[in-house]
Amino acid sequence: xxxxxxxxxxxxxxxxxxxxxxxxxxxxxxxxxxxxxxxxxxxxxxxxxxxxxxxxxxxxxxxxxxxxxxxxxxxxx
Numbered sequence: 001x002x003x004x005x006x007x008x009x010x011x012x013x014x015x016x017x018x019x020x021x022x023x024x025x026x027x028x029x030x031x032x033x034x035x036x037x038x039x040x041x042x043x044x045x046x047x048x049x050x051x052x053x054x055x056x057x058x059x060x061x062x063x064x065x066x067x068x069x070x071x072x073x074x075x076x077x
Contacts, residue, residue, distance in 0.1 A: 029069060032059040038072040045070045052076060 003020040025041065033039040045054060054070035061067055 025064075025067070028059065028061050028064070028067060032061075032069075039069045040072060042068050042070070050076065 003018045003022045005018045006016070007014050008017050009015050029039045029041060039057075039059065040048070040054065045052075048054075053073040053076055055073060057069050057071050058066040059069045
């Protein structure tokens with residue numbers, strides 16, 4: 001999924017940012033992962049499952065309810 005990216009702001013303060021639903025969901029996964037843990041979405045897991053060991057879980061969110069997620073445990077041998 002693509003996200004709009006670009007510069008936002010005024011001449012004196014210009015920042016590069018990304019916006020959209022995909023970015024909001026990515027932020028939810030990052031916010032819910034404790035220090036040292038990696039949480040990924042089912043879409044990322046579909047692309048990486050041959051290379052990683054992961055366990056399914058869910059993360060609670062305020063607006064979307066529970067989101068499916070995977071906790072990355074390590075790399076496959």
